[in-house]
Amino acid sequence: MRPHRLNAALRFAILVSLLTTWSVRGVIVSAQTAPRGSLVEDRAAQKLVAAGDTRYEAEEVSKAVEIWQSVIERYPRSKVRFVAHMRLGDYFLERDRAYDRARVQFEPVADEANTDQTQRAEATLKMGICFYHARNYGKCFQLMRSVIESFPTSPEVNQAYYYIGLGHFQLAHYSRAIDALEKVGTTLSSDKTDGNKLEAGKRFFIKIEDADLAILGPETGVKVQCKSSGGDLEEAICYSVGRNVRLVLGSIASRLGTPIPGNGFLEVKGGDTVSVTYIDEHTAEKQLKVPVVMEVRVVGDGVVAITDGAFEETLSGVVLDKNVNLRVVDPDRDVSDEADSLMALVEIYRLKTDEELESEMTKRHATSDADNEDEIDRYKQVDRLEVTLIESELTEQQQGIARSDTPLDRSPQDESTQDESTASQLAATTNVPITNPVHAIHTGVFYGTVALVKTDTLDPNDQSLGALPSDQLRLTYLDQSNSDEGEKTLMAKARCLEGNIGGVRVTRAEISDHELRVQTQLKTASALTKIGNRYKEFGLKQKATEKYEAALDVCEEIMVDARRLGGRMLEETYVQFWHIYFEMERLELAATMCQKLQREFPNSGFVDDALLQLGEVAIKQENFRRAIGIYTRLVEMEQSQLRGEAQFGIAEVYQKMAEAAGERGGAELGDRAFQEYKKVFDHFPDSGRVGEAVAKMADYYYQREDFDRAIDTFETVLDNHPDAIFLDVILFNYGRCLYRMQRKAEARRRFDQLISEFPESPLASDAKQISMTLSQAGF
Template structure:
């Protein structure tokens, strides 16, 4: 009998080991050459340094390309990614660039272009029999297989995606990629109306569980807990109608009994699960209540072992943890904020169930800074003294702290006992006044437009390993917002511009009056005509003025112009005058 529990194991140790081995492999040829030739020993360091500089520059170019893609400057970003591929063929960085370009085209539903990148990666990264593949390349290979199959699925080529997804289940068993592959195999059968095959494949989703090994696994508080039981007696027990159960015990006091369900295509396996929640123990309610640091023990009684024993306990253990995240939010405490405004309070939220130690509201203090970007200063040294290997450092963004404050976040919740793990605080923002130096930690964070707010949180206990993990959040600062009621009126002071503006407004009013006239609204038409003539007094064009006056005449039922006078702009050498407000147009005289 075998017993598994779902968890996510840390990959930092393996990755670090890979990097160390890679460093040793790079160093070995240099050392062997040094034993035979002194000149090779002298040249090894410069070559190694130059190679390291090229790698750093390539990584810097890749990071810049991804930044441009994030800012939706796709043309420039794709050009940089193609440069990375061209100059670093066969490297992990080039494979990452191919993956990024494929995902971009896939997001635009350009399945043919995306598929070309993914299929290329599946060929370049295919494992060689007998050779151990680096973990980074192995992960890229698994993702390339999945993305290639998903490209076919998204393009409606359901039959073409089967070989890719099935290959993924073979090489990436007991990983998230295998579960995703089973899902899309099932959905492809569903779209092809192969109902039975669809059910069988979808039933396998979630059954690929990573082995815990000797290390104590971890589960995330709030996510559903799964336990897989493998026993050769399962078919017999199912035939006899005996339920296959396991007992879960949480170190903080909760206990639950979970019942396994069959897994399609795996007759010796059963899958049992239960929801988890942060809180005090409530045994027997069907939910696993736990707090950070709890140990969950699952016990299954094996009633028939190979040596004939009954009731042999088989146990497995995992640790309950919570991965902390910090961010800026709007006032509804659920929508992420992307812009902060001076003069308006900014909500800061932290989620980490590990910090909930007591039934009361916990508190935590974080430091928030406002910073601005500064240009890197040119190096004043001579050209001969410039270190070419330091040029990359000059290209990095340089930030300078403008102000900093400490913010106290309080755990929120309803009722006498607060067990949420959600901590909320408010940041008081104020625009920086000219000539005023901000005071650090005075309770008010001073900012300028285009500044950036930054907060970091160090998570000591999380899902991804034993090393402290830093969570960071940033947000851009916009200009100040006037939340009061105001009425703006724009005044034109230039005489010529003002005259032209009045002429355009007069024409618009005349057209509006004509519409009213056609609708039989004579009174409104006459009112618009009067307003148009008032605008003409400030106009600058004699021809336009006469045109407006002439087109205004039909707006009056008596066929006469209702105005006392017509005075043109003082910029014009002529002044036109109406002798009587009710005379016909023929009475217009030039003076």
């Protein structure tokens, strides 16, 4: 390779991508920022949030929601209000499945007024998830891309790619779905990730930066050797991330196990170190083939759980006078081929009496701790026991999952043959012993049990735990080695119960509280509506109608109580009626409900959704002027996140009017539609419909044979809007423009791009024929 002027010391980093589990926001127009709250307000708000958390853990959900809402109302200037918004948003999203209500809570957290970037990234992601569940995929894509662009180092990036993939899958854009899903888990996205650590079982990422690498082509790989102190030796190939870039990236899968050199996996165990060696072909000092070595330490992030008898499902309750099953997953505690063990602590905590709490508070005020603002712990420890957990083998199902994780370039049938030959070659050259892993246990999963006895008399020498109903059992484990800095104390909790928690059957349910009854029935109606939607998607109209009518009956049954309660209950009932009528295509009734919602609850978070759907009703009824008026009203709502959707709706209406008018009167309306699409691009660049709007603009130019401007617009869409819904149409028209401009070689490349990226498109067959014709003509 050519010499370079940079220092010979290469910036050489090993990064491990941490996959996040399941749970986006673009640029949000911020309202006038309120002045910052005082520290006194922040402390008071934090106490209220903690009180809500305690109620939520105790399954007093409605009370917890009230407390979190009170934080927002009482402390509107405190930064802690964002935490309360997140709690409410998570509740509505995950537990209540009320996606519209959840989105309203996430919006202020994702606003630029919030200086906490971590909160903003999470809130933006979850807003996108709300739009995904509402099947507004355009807005979902826009918010997910915003997470990737605005918060590139956040762990939410992997989830953003995941939901982009799911959205494209729902739209039957399978190529783009695969492209997005392949990026899940490959993003080097966490600033907290220690470059000198490898989490066992996760993919091991290697990044090399060297000026010499800028001359490499995209297909040229750089070989890197990975050698573990336990005896494994593997090669990873790194590829350039772009043209004329001095950076290459590569990865290799790691897993717990006995080393088998050359099998495509990096087998490690706890306490191992991995040496990564890169050969610098030509240094600044004109030395050749200089090895650059970096070592990383194998760690594992622990997870603790209280489980059922099969050690699989996590429980939040345990039964007295039965054994409690404990599970700790910590990969770096697997240090040998034998079944390893670890120690954990199991404790019983009991709620303090009012007298005990009052006495503790009195003592605090009488001592120097009077200024201590930490909340008094409501629980006291009554029993504790150290337990030993033993590493266990995987079940057959888990083994099947593990076996499926094979290298992409190797088929499972010939894996054993290749492993054996490669292992022999590497062992001959490196003196690495080949061991037999048949009887080894390398799972990093540890199981244990402890007896839980119903008693108030405690024996310190007894090897069981004594507890009473409503006590709390806590499993605590100290994770000494993990991907973060320092040690971590992990804890799982469960409530002690009497009787049997299995096989519960409700024989009769009677809810006396009117509000709780209305809430329950609304959830029932929502579930029936969603089931009806699924039937309708599969073409089972009769089944769908039955579910919609059942949902309608439920709503009509609670309407009297909802009117009596008023407020939020009546608002949500209107919303549910509107959803049902719209899905049943009873559009007049849907419109009536939308109007009632706007009239009686003008500040409702559902109003913009209602207006958007009301505009769709007007379009279906071909009442175009009314649709334009409804959409215009929504565009004028400054704080709405759906203004761009409404502007796109206006443009669509003008386009439909132009098509209905025919050639004579359609030209002027077509020009107006173009101007309205342009407004989406100019005024709402963060709208989920901007890609489609630009595509419509390009089609306008094409129809008028303004090919230069059409091509500029096509390139804008392809460069800046990778999730636009009609990219296959854009590529096809792009190719047609180039063909008409006699740029036939470029036109063929665009047709080939369509065939490659959108093989499922109905335009792919036409594009293939055109491409073959151009190829035969020598282009």
